Amino acid sequence: xxxxxxxxxxxxxxxxxxxxxxxxxxxxxxxxxxxxxxxxxxxxxxxxxxxxxxxxxxxxxxxxxxxxxxxxxxxxxxxxxxxxxxxxxxxxxxxxxxxxxxxxxxxxxxxxxxxxxxxxxxxxxxxxxxxxxxxxxxxxxxxxxxxxxxxxxxxxxxxxxxxxxxxxxxxxxxxxxxxxxxxxxxxxxxxxxxxxxxxxxxxxxxxxxxxxxxxxxxxxxxxxxxxxxxxxxxxxxxxxxxxxxxxxxxxxxxxxxxxxxxxxxxxxxxxxxxxxxxxxxxxxxxxxxxxxxxxxxxxxxxxxxxxxxxxxxxxxxxxxxxxxxxxxxxxxxxxxxxxxxxxxxxxxxxxxxxxxxxxxxxxxxxxxxxxxxxxxxxxxxxxxxxxxxxxxxxxxxxxxxxxxxxxxxxxxxxxxxxxxxxxxxxxx
Numbered sequence: 001x002x003x004x005x006x007x008x009x010x011x012x013x014x015x016x017x018x019x020x021x022x023x024x025x026x027x028x029x030x031x032x033x034x035x036x037x038x039x040x041x042x043x044x045x046x047x048x049x050x051x052x053x054x055x056x057x058x059x060x061x062x063x064x065x066x067x068x069x070x071x072x073x074x075x076x077x078x079x080x081x082x083x084x085x086x087x088x089x090x091x092x093x094x095x096x097x098x099x100x101x102x103x104x105x106x107x108x109x110x111x112x113x114x115x116x117x118x119x120x121x122x123x124x125x126x127x128x129x130x131x132x133x134x135x136x137x138x139x140x141x142x143x144x145x146x147x148x149x150x151x152x153x154x155x156x157x158x159x160x161x162x163x164x165x166x167x168x169x170x171x172x173x174x175x176x177x178x179x180x181x182x183x184x185x186x187x188x189x190x191x192x193x194x195x196x197x198x199x200x201x202x203x204x205x206x207x208x209x210x211x212x213x214x215x216x217x218x219x220x221x222x223x224x225x226x227x228x229x230x231x232x233x234x235x236x237x238x239x240x241x242x243x244x245x246x247x248x249x250x251x252x253x254x255x256x257x258x259x260x261x262x263x264x265x266x267x268x269x270x271x272x273x274x275x276x277x278x279x280x281x282x283x284x285x286x287x288x289x290x291x292x293x294x295x296x297x298x299x300x301x302x303x304x305x306x307x308x309x310x311x312x313x314x315x316x317x318x319x320x321x322x323x324x325x326x327x328x329x330x331x332x333x334x335x336x337x338x339x340x341x342x343x344x345x346x347x348x349x350x351x352x353x354x355x356x357x358x359x360x361x362x363x364x365x366x367x368x369x370x371x372x373x374x375x376x377x378x379x380x381x382x383x384x385x386x387x388x389x390x391x392x393x394x395x396x397x398x399x400x401x402x403x404x405x406x407x408x409x410x411x412x413x414x415x416x417x418x419x420x421x422x423x424x425x426x427x428x
Contacts, residue, residue: 047072049114049126058131062168063105064145065133066413067112068098069126074116081112082332084352086128088325089332100414102333103170105355106136143168143411146404148418149301149385157395157427161388162202162301163404163418164381168411171377172384174201176406183388184403195390205382207304209243209374210260212291215271216313217278218251221342227361228312229275231339235310236267238368240375246294247271250287251278252319284317285327288353292330299381306378308335308356310367314342315349324349331355335374337367397425 051070054061067079076095080087087110092099104110109132115125144165151161165173178199183190190197213235215228236245245267247257255278258270288311295307309331315338317324331353338354340347341361351358359366394400405417 044073046074046116046118046122046124048124049074049077049116052112052126052129054131056127056129056131060134061104061131063103063133063170064168064413064415065101065104065110065131066098067101067114069114070097071114071116071124071126073118074124075119076117078115078117079112080115081110082328082352083108083110084328085111085130087111087113089329091332104133106133106169108133143416144173144406144409145411145413145415146406146418147415148404148420151402151420151422153422153424153427155426155428157392157424159390159392159402159422161402161404161418161420162385163388164385165406166381166384172380172382174380174383176201176386180407181386181388182405182407183390185392185394186400187403190390194393197388197390199386199388201383202385202387204379205301205304205385207242207306207378207382209240209371209378210295210305210307211243211245211371212294212307212309213245213247214254214287214291214309214311214313215247215249215257215275216251216282216284216287216311217249217275218282218316218318219277219280220282220316220318220344221314222277224342224361225275225277227341229271231312231361231364232271232275233268234364235367236264236271238364238371239264239267240371242375242378243371248287248291249275249278250283250290252281252283254283254287254290281319282316283319283321284313284315284349285324286317286319286322287311288327288336289322289330292334292336297334299378301385304378304382306335306374308337308371308374310337310339311353312339312341312361313350314344315340315346315353316342316344317349328352337370339363339367392422392424392427394424395427397423399423 049069049071053068076093078093079091079099081091082089109130111128111130113126113128115123117123147164149162153159167173181199215232244260244262246260248254249257257274258267261267291309297307298305335356336353337356338350339359340350399421401419401421403419409416
Protein backbone atom coordinates (compact mmCIF):
# COMPACT_ATOMS: atom_id res chain seq x y z
CA UNK A 1 0.00 0.00 0.00
CA UNK A 2 2.83 2.32 0.95
CA UNK A 3 4.63 1.45 -2.32
CA UNK A 4 1.54 2.26 -4.33
CA UNK A 5 1.30 5.62 -2.57
CA UNK A 6 4.95 6.40 -3.43
CA UNK A 7 4.36 5.55 -7.10
CA UNK A 8 1.34 7.82 -7.21
CA UNK A 9 3.34 10.71 -5.73
CA UNK A 10 6.14 10.19 -8.31
CA UNK A 11 3.70 10.11 -11.22
CA UNK A 12 2.01 13.30 -10.00
CA UNK A 13 5.34 15.14 -9.68
CA UNK A 14 6.34 14.00 -13.21
CA UNK A 15 3.12 15.37 -14.65
CA UNK A 16 3.63 18.71 -12.90
CA UNK A 17 7.22 18.95 -14.18
CA UNK A 18 6.35 18.06 -17.76
CA UNK A 19 3.41 20.44 -17.74
CA UNK A 20 5.68 23.30 -16.80
CA UNK A 21 7.74 22.84 -20.00
CA UNK A 22 6.86 24.37 -23.43
CA UNK A 23 7.68 22.89 -26.82
CA UNK A 24 6.42 25.61 -29.22
CA UNK A 25 9.92 26.49 -30.49
CA UNK A 26 12.71 23.97 -29.96
CA UNK A 27 15.31 26.64 -30.60
CA UNK A 28 14.28 28.57 -27.50
CA UNK A 29 15.66 25.81 -25.24
CA UNK A 30 18.90 25.20 -27.13
CA UNK A 31 22.05 26.08 -25.25
CA UNK A 32 25.57 26.81 -26.34
CA UNK A 33 28.61 24.90 -25.15
CA UNK A 34 28.90 27.44 -22.34
CA UNK A 35 25.38 26.63 -21.19
CA UNK A 36 24.02 30.06 -22.18
CA UNK A 37 21.03 30.54 -24.48
CA UNK A 38 22.20 32.29 -27.72
CA UNK A 39 20.73 35.63 -28.77
CA UNK A 40 18.54 35.49 -31.91
CA UNK A 41 20.17 36.89 -35.08
CA UNK A 42 18.81 40.37 -35.86
CA UNK A 43 17.32 41.00 -39.28
CA UNK A 44 19.62 43.08 -41.51
CA UNK A 45 18.62 46.72 -41.86
CA UNK A 46 16.98 47.50 -45.19
CA UNK A 47 16.25 50.85 -46.74
CA UNK A 48 14.44 52.22 -49.75
CA UNK A 49 16.65 53.66 -52.51
CA UNK A 50 17.88 57.14 -51.64
CA UNK A 51 20.62 59.71 -52.31
CA UNK A 52 20.16 59.89 -56.11
CA UNK A 53 22.71 61.08 -58.63
CA UNK A 54 22.05 63.18 -60.60
CA UNK A 55 20.21 64.99 -57.84
CA UNK A 56 16.46 65.36 -58.11
CA UNK A 57 15.60 68.15 -60.55
CA UNK A 58 19.09 68.35 -62.09
CA UNK A 59 19.31 70.12 -65.46
CA UNK A 60 21.66 70.20 -68.47
CA UNK A 61 22.52 66.51 -68.20
CA UNK A 62 24.46 64.84 -71.03
CA UNK A 63 22.69 62.33 -73.26
CA UNK A 64 24.63 59.54 -71.53
CA UNK A 65 23.61 59.68 -67.85
CA UNK A 66 24.96 57.46 -65.08
CA UNK A 67 22.17 57.01 -62.54
CA UNK A 68 23.31 56.03 -59.04
CA UNK A 69 21.67 55.61 -55.64
CA UNK A 70 22.08 54.11 -52.17
CA UNK A 71 20.12 51.30 -50.48
CA UNK A 72 21.05 48.92 -47.65
CA UNK A 73 21.19 45.12 -48.08
CA UNK A 74 19.22 44.86 -51.33
CA UNK A 75 19.67 41.81 -53.56
CA UNK A 76 19.00 43.70 -56.80
CA UNK A 77 17.27 46.76 -58.22
CA UNK A 78 14.67 47.43 -60.92
CA UNK A 79 15.42 50.65 -62.82
CA UNK A 80 12.42 52.57 -64.17
CA UNK A 81 12.95 55.52 -66.51
CA UNK A 82 10.73 57.51 -68.84
CA UNK A 83 9.04 60.77 -69.74
CA UNK A 84 5.87 59.98 -67.77
CA UNK A 85 5.50 60.57 -64.04
CA UNK A 86 5.65 57.99 -62.57
CA UNK A 87 7.89 56.16 -65.06
CA UNK A 88 6.32 52.94 -66.35
CA UNK A 89 9.21 51.46 -68.29
CA UNK A 90 11.57 49.06 -66.55
CA UNK A 91 14.89 49.45 -68.34
CA UNK A 92 16.83 46.78 -66.49
CA UNK A 93 17.32 44.75 -63.32
CA UNK A 94 20.80 45.10 -61.85
CA UNK A 95 22.77 44.12 -58.75
CA UNK A 96 24.78 47.34 -59.05
CA UNK A 97 23.83 50.64 -57.46
CA UNK A 98 24.35 52.46 -60.75
CA UNK A 99 23.07 52.29 -64.33
CA UNK A 100 24.35 53.95 -67.49
CA UNK A 101 21.41 55.00 -69.65
CA UNK A 102 21.27 54.52 -73.42
CA UNK A 103 21.51 57.78 -75.41
CA UNK A 104 18.65 60.07 -74.38
CA UNK A 105 16.91 62.97 -76.16
CA UNK A 106 17.89 66.62 -76.01
CA UNK A 107 16.00 69.05 -73.78
CA UNK A 108 13.76 66.37 -72.27
CA UNK A 109 12.64 65.87 -68.68
CA UNK A 110 13.06 62.28 -67.54
CA UNK A 111 11.59 60.67 -64.45
CA UNK A 112 13.28 57.72 -62.78
CA UNK A 113 12.65 55.43 -59.85
CA UNK A 114 14.52 52.52 -58.27
CA UNK A 115 12.75 49.54 -56.68
CA UNK A 116 14.96 47.53 -54.30
CA UNK A 117 14.40 43.79 -53.86
CA UNK A 118 15.55 42.06 -50.66
CA UNK A 119 16.48 38.48 -49.77
CA UNK A 120 13.08 37.76 -48.20
CA UNK A 121 11.32 38.79 -51.42
CA UNK A 122 10.09 42.13 -50.10
CA UNK A 123 10.31 45.30 -52.19
CA UNK A 124 10.95 48.94 -51.33
CA UNK A 125 10.43 51.64 -53.95
CA UNK A 126 12.30 54.89 -53.83
CA UNK A 127 10.64 58.21 -54.64
CA UNK A 128 10.31 59.42 -58.21
CA UNK A 129 13.30 61.60 -59.16
CA UNK A 130 13.79 63.68 -62.29
CA UNK A 131 16.46 65.30 -64.43
CA UNK A 132 16.45 67.27 -67.68
CA UNK A 133 18.89 66.78 -70.54
CA UNK A 134 20.73 69.68 -72.09
CA UNK A 135 19.29 71.69 -75.00
CA UNK A 136 20.54 70.83 -78.49
CA UNK A 137 22.27 74.22 -78.63
CA UNK A 138 23.98 73.86 -75.24
CA UNK A 139 27.77 74.37 -75.48
CA UNK A 140 29.05 71.04 -74.12
CA UNK A 141 32.66 70.29 -73.34
CA UNK A 142 34.40 68.18 -75.93
CA UNK A 143 34.78 64.57 -74.97
CA UNK A 144 34.78 61.08 -76.44
CA UNK A 145 33.16 57.77 -75.52
CA UNK A 146 34.71 54.52 -76.78
CA UNK A 147 32.85 51.31 -77.60
CA UNK A 148 34.71 48.04 -78.10
CA UNK A 149 33.55 45.92 -81.03
CA UNK A 150 36.13 43.23 -81.63
CA UNK A 151 39.62 42.03 -80.71
CA UNK A 152 41.37 39.27 -82.64
CA UNK A 153 44.85 37.80 -83.08
CA UNK A 154 46.75 36.49 -86.08
CA UNK A 155 50.04 34.65 -86.21
CA UNK A 156 52.85 35.26 -85.86
CA UNK A 157 52.02 37.92 -83.22
CA UNK A 158 49.47 40.38 -84.61
CA UNK A 159 46.83 41.90 -82.32
CA UNK A 160 43.90 43.74 -83.92
CA UNK A 161 41.18 45.62 -82.07
CA UNK A 162 38.28 47.63 -83.50
CA UNK A 163 36.69 50.43 -81.47
CA UNK A 164 34.02 52.99 -82.21
CA UNK A 165 34.32 56.59 -81.01
CA UNK A 166 31.27 58.74 -80.21
CA UNK A 167 30.98 62.26 -78.87
CA UNK A 168 29.05 62.94 -75.68
CA UNK A 169 25.87 63.50 -77.67
CA UNK A 170 26.09 60.01 -79.13
CA UNK A 171 27.20 61.15 -82.59
CA UNK A 172 29.95 59.37 -84.50
CA UNK A 173 33.47 60.84 -84.46
CA UNK A 174 35.23 60.37 -87.81
CA UNK A 175 38.17 62.79 -87.69
CA UNK A 176 40.66 61.23 -85.25
CA UNK A 177 44.24 60.38 -86.25
CA UNK A 178 46.69 57.82 -84.89
CA UNK A 179 48.38 60.48 -82.77
CA UNK A 180 45.09 61.07 -80.91
CA UNK A 181 45.14 57.59 -79.37
CA UNK A 182 47.01 56.06 -76.45
CA UNK A 183 47.52 52.28 -76.36
CA UNK A 184 48.65 50.27 -73.31
CA UNK A 185 49.58 46.59 -73.18
CA UNK A 186 49.53 45.15 -69.64
CA UNK A 187 49.29 48.77 -68.39
CA UNK A 188 52.52 49.82 -70.12
CA UNK A 189 52.54 52.29 -73.05
CA UNK A 190 52.97 50.51 -76.36
CA UNK A 191 56.16 51.36 -78.23
CA UNK A 192 55.24 52.46 -81.74
CA UNK A 193 58.76 51.76 -83.02
CA UNK A 194 58.86 48.17 -81.72
CA UNK A 195 55.23 47.25 -82.31
CA UNK A 196 54.66 48.73 -85.77
CA UNK A 197 51.41 50.20 -84.42
CA UNK A 198 48.91 51.49 -86.97
CA UNK A 199 45.50 53.06 -86.29
CA UNK A 200 43.23 53.63 -89.27
CA UNK A 201 39.61 54.63 -89.69
CA UNK A 202 37.68 51.78 -91.28
CA UNK A 203 35.66 52.34 -94.48
CA UNK A 204 32.04 53.36 -93.96
CA UNK A 205 29.89 50.47 -92.76
CA UNK A 206 26.90 49.70 -95.04
CA UNK A 207 23.55 50.34 -93.36
CA UNK A 208 19.80 50.07 -93.85
CA UNK A 209 17.03 52.10 -92.21
CA UNK A 210 14.00 49.85 -91.68
CA UNK A 211 10.82 51.90 -91.23
CA UNK A 212 7.46 50.52 -90.10
CA UNK A 213 4.45 52.68 -91.03
CA UNK A 214 1.37 51.98 -88.86
CA UNK A 215 -1.97 53.40 -90.04
CA UNK A 216 -4.94 53.49 -87.67
CA UNK A 217 -8.12 52.55 -89.56
CA UNK A 218 -10.47 52.13 -86.59
CA UNK A 219 -13.99 53.53 -86.79
CA UNK A 220 -13.17 56.42 -84.43
CA UNK A 221 -11.13 57.84 -87.33
CA UNK A 222 -13.71 57.15 -90.04
CA UNK A 223 -13.88 60.78 -91.12
CA UNK A 224 -10.07 61.06 -91.20
CA UNK A 225 -9.17 58.05 -93.36
CA UNK A 226 -8.38 60.17 -96.42
CA UNK A 227 -6.08 62.39 -94.34
CA UNK A 228 -4.27 59.32 -93.01
CA UNK A 229 -3.90 57.85 -96.49
CA UNK A 230 -2.55 61.09 -97.96
CA UNK A 231 -0.18 61.54 -95.03
CA UNK A 232 1.16 58.01 -95.46
CA UNK A 233 1.73 58.50 -99.19
CA UNK A 234 3.59 61.76 -98.56
CA UNK A 235 5.84 60.11 -95.98
CA UNK A 236 6.63 57.17 -98.26
CA UNK A 237 7.52 59.58 -101.07
CA UNK A 238 10.24 60.92 -98.78
CA UNK A 239 11.99 57.53 -98.70
CA UNK A 240 15.80 57.83 -98.44
CA UNK A 241 18.26 55.82 -100.61
CA UNK A 242 19.20 53.66 -97.59
CA UNK A 243 15.62 53.27 -96.33
CA UNK A 244 12.90 50.66 -96.79
CA UNK A 245 9.28 50.74 -95.62
CA UNK A 246 6.78 48.16 -94.39
CA UNK A 247 3.15 49.36 -94.13
CA UNK A 248 0.42 48.00 -91.83
CA UNK A 249 -3.10 49.10 -90.99
CA UNK A 250 -4.63 48.30 -87.61
CA UNK A 251 -7.83 48.40 -85.63
CA UNK A 252 -8.60 45.14 -83.77
CA UNK A 253 -5.28 43.70 -85.02
CA UNK A 254 -2.55 44.41 -87.55
CA UNK A 255 -3.01 43.81 -91.28
CA UNK A 256 -0.09 43.86 -93.73
CA UNK A 257 -0.46 46.31 -96.62
CA UNK A 258 3.09 45.99 -97.97
CA UNK A 259 6.21 44.28 -96.65
CA UNK A 260 9.62 45.99 -96.46
CA UNK A 261 10.50 47.55 -99.80
CA UNK A 262 12.34 50.47 -101.41
CA UNK A 263 9.89 50.63 -104.32
CA UNK A 264 7.98 53.88 -103.79
CA UNK A 265 5.44 53.20 -106.55
CA UNK A 266 4.60 49.77 -105.19
CA UNK A 267 4.26 51.09 -101.64
CA UNK A 268 2.04 54.06 -102.53
CA UNK A 269 -0.15 51.94 -104.79
CA UNK A 270 -0.69 49.45 -101.95
CA UNK A 271 -1.66 52.25 -99.56
CA UNK A 272 -4.09 53.81 -102.06
CA UNK A 273 -5.81 50.52 -102.87
CA UNK A 274 -5.69 48.53 -99.60
CA UNK A 275 -6.13 51.07 -96.80
CA UNK A 276 -9.81 50.82 -95.80
CA UNK A 277 -11.89 51.33 -92.66
CA UNK A 278 -11.51 48.71 -89.95
CA UNK A 279 -13.67 47.78 -86.96
CA UNK A 280 -14.70 49.43 -83.69
CA UNK A 281 -12.06 47.78 -81.50
CA UNK A 282 -8.62 49.46 -81.44
CA UNK A 283 -5.44 47.73 -80.29
CA UNK A 284 -3.16 50.78 -80.32
CA UNK A 285 -0.68 49.64 -77.66
CA UNK A 286 -0.49 46.15 -79.12
CA UNK A 287 0.02 47.51 -82.63
CA UNK A 288 2.93 49.67 -81.47
CA UNK A 289 4.42 46.63 -79.75
CA UNK A 290 3.94 44.57 -82.92
CA UNK A 291 5.49 47.24 -85.15
CA UNK A 292 8.51 47.63 -82.88
CA UNK A 293 9.09 43.87 -82.99
CA UNK A 294 9.63 43.90 -86.77
CA UNK A 295 13.26 44.96 -86.48
CA UNK A 296 16.18 44.96 -84.07
CA UNK A 297 18.60 47.87 -84.06
CA UNK A 298 22.09 46.50 -84.67
CA UNK A 299 24.77 49.16 -85.03
CA UNK A 300 27.63 46.69 -85.22
CA UNK A 301 29.96 45.37 -87.84
CA UNK A 302 29.71 44.20 -90.56
CA UNK A 303 26.39 45.99 -91.35
CA UNK A 304 24.18 48.46 -89.50
CA UNK A 305 20.45 47.99 -89.11
CA UNK A 306 18.64 51.03 -87.70
CA UNK A 307 14.88 51.00 -87.48
CA UNK A 308 12.14 53.48 -86.78
CA UNK A 309 8.38 53.45 -86.53
CA UNK A 310 5.82 55.99 -87.73
CA UNK A 311 2.31 55.67 -86.27
CA UNK A 312 -0.61 57.78 -87.53
CA UNK A 313 -3.39 57.50 -84.95
CA UNK A 314 -5.51 59.19 -82.30
CA UNK A 315 -3.72 57.16 -79.62
CA UNK A 316 -6.93 55.61 -78.30
CA UNK A 317 -6.75 51.97 -77.18
CA UNK A 318 -10.21 50.51 -76.61
CA UNK A 319 -9.26 46.82 -76.74
CA UNK A 320 -7.09 46.62 -73.63
CA UNK A 321 -5.25 43.45 -74.67
CA UNK A 322 -1.86 45.14 -74.20
CA UNK A 323 -1.05 47.41 -71.27
CA UNK A 324 0.21 50.96 -71.64
CA UNK A 325 3.43 49.95 -69.84
CA UNK A 326 4.06 47.06 -72.26
CA UNK A 327 3.41 49.29 -75.24
CA UNK A 328 5.79 51.98 -73.99
CA UNK A 329 8.42 49.40 -73.08
CA UNK A 330 8.44 48.12 -76.66
CA UNK A 331 9.73 51.49 -77.93
CA UNK A 332 11.69 52.73 -74.92
CA UNK A 333 15.00 52.14 -76.71
CA UNK A 334 13.72 52.47 -80.27
CA UNK A 335 12.95 55.41 -82.53
CA UNK A 336 9.26 56.13 -82.87
CA UNK A 337 7.47 59.06 -84.54
CA UNK A 338 3.78 59.68 -83.89
CA UNK A 339 1.28 61.69 -85.91
CA UNK A 340 -1.84 62.58 -83.94
CA UNK A 341 -5.28 63.42 -85.30
CA UNK A 342 -9.00 62.84 -84.76
CA UNK A 343 -11.77 64.00 -82.44
CA UNK A 344 -10.80 61.43 -79.79
CA UNK A 345 -7.08 62.16 -79.89
CA UNK A 346 -5.14 61.32 -76.71
CA UNK A 347 -2.37 63.98 -76.74
CA UNK A 348 -0.43 62.62 -73.75
CA UNK A 349 -0.41 59.10 -75.18
CA UNK A 350 0.64 60.29 -78.63
CA UNK A 351 3.45 62.30 -77.04
CA UNK A 352 4.58 59.42 -74.81
CA UNK A 353 4.97 57.04 -77.76
CA UNK A 354 6.80 59.61 -79.91
CA UNK A 355 10.32 58.85 -78.71
CA UNK A 356 11.69 60.60 -81.81
CA UNK A 357 9.08 63.33 -82.07
CA UNK A 358 5.35 64.03 -82.26
CA UNK A 359 3.68 65.69 -85.25
CA UNK A 360 0.34 66.74 -86.70
CA UNK A 361 -1.26 65.94 -90.03
CA UNK A 362 0.30 68.33 -92.54
CA UNK A 363 3.76 68.14 -90.92
CA UNK A 364 4.93 65.18 -92.98
CA UNK A 365 7.90 67.13 -94.34
CA UNK A 366 9.16 67.48 -90.78
CA UNK A 367 9.15 63.70 -90.47
CA UNK A 368 10.98 63.37 -93.79
CA UNK A 369 13.53 65.87 -92.49
CA UNK A 370 14.01 63.59 -89.49
CA UNK A 371 14.72 60.74 -91.91
CA UNK A 372 17.40 62.89 -93.54
CA UNK A 373 18.92 63.71 -90.15
CA UNK A 374 18.76 60.06 -89.13
CA UNK A 375 20.54 58.99 -92.30
CA UNK A 376 23.30 61.56 -91.73
CA UNK A 377 23.66 60.51 -88.10
CA UNK A 378 23.96 56.82 -89.00
CA UNK A 379 26.43 57.69 -91.74
CA UNK A 380 28.63 59.40 -89.14
CA UNK A 381 28.32 56.44 -86.79
CA UNK A 382 29.15 54.11 -89.67
CA UNK A 383 32.33 56.13 -90.27
CA UNK A 384 33.46 56.21 -86.63
CA UNK A 385 35.25 52.84 -86.37
CA UNK A 386 39.00 52.66 -85.88
CA UNK A 387 41.20 49.59 -86.32
CA UNK A 388 44.23 49.28 -84.02
CA UNK A 389 46.86 46.82 -85.29
CA UNK A 390 50.29 46.02 -83.85
CA UNK A 391 52.87 43.27 -83.36
CA UNK A 392 52.95 42.15 -79.74
CA UNK A 393 56.25 41.18 -78.05
CA UNK A 394 54.37 38.84 -75.69
CA UNK A 395 54.97 35.09 -75.88
CA UNK A 396 53.60 31.94 -74.29
CA UNK A 397 50.13 30.78 -73.30
CA UNK A 398 49.28 33.84 -71.22
CA UNK A 399 46.46 36.37 -71.08
CA UNK A 400 47.22 40.05 -71.56
CA UNK A 401 45.12 43.20 -71.29
CA UNK A 402 44.91 45.96 -73.88
CA UNK A 403 43.74 49.45 -72.95
CA UNK A 404 42.73 52.05 -75.53
CA UNK A 405 41.93 55.68 -74.81
CA UNK A 406 41.97 59.15 -76.38
CA UNK A 407 44.64 61.65 -75.39
CA UNK A 408 43.48 64.65 -73.35
CA UNK A 409 39.91 63.37 -73.26
CA UNK A 410 37.81 65.79 -71.19
CA UNK A 411 35.36 62.98 -70.48
CA UNK A 412 36.55 60.61 -67.73
CA UNK A 413 33.51 58.38 -67.25
CA UNK A 414 33.30 54.63 -67.65
CA UNK A 415 33.19 54.83 -71.45
CA UNK A 416 36.29 57.03 -71.71
CA UNK A 417 38.46 53.98 -72.40
CA UNK A 418 38.28 50.38 -73.62
CA UNK A 419 39.92 47.45 -71.86
CA UNK A 420 40.03 44.16 -73.71
CA UNK A 421 42.26 41.08 -73.59
CA UNK A 422 44.04 38.51 -75.76
CA UNK A 423 46.10 35.34 -75.32
CA UNK A 424 49.59 35.08 -76.80
CA UNK A 425 49.64 31.28 -77.18
CA UNK A 426 51.51 30.39 -80.37
CA UNK A 427 53.06 33.83 -80.84
CA UNK A 428 56.58 33.75 -82.25
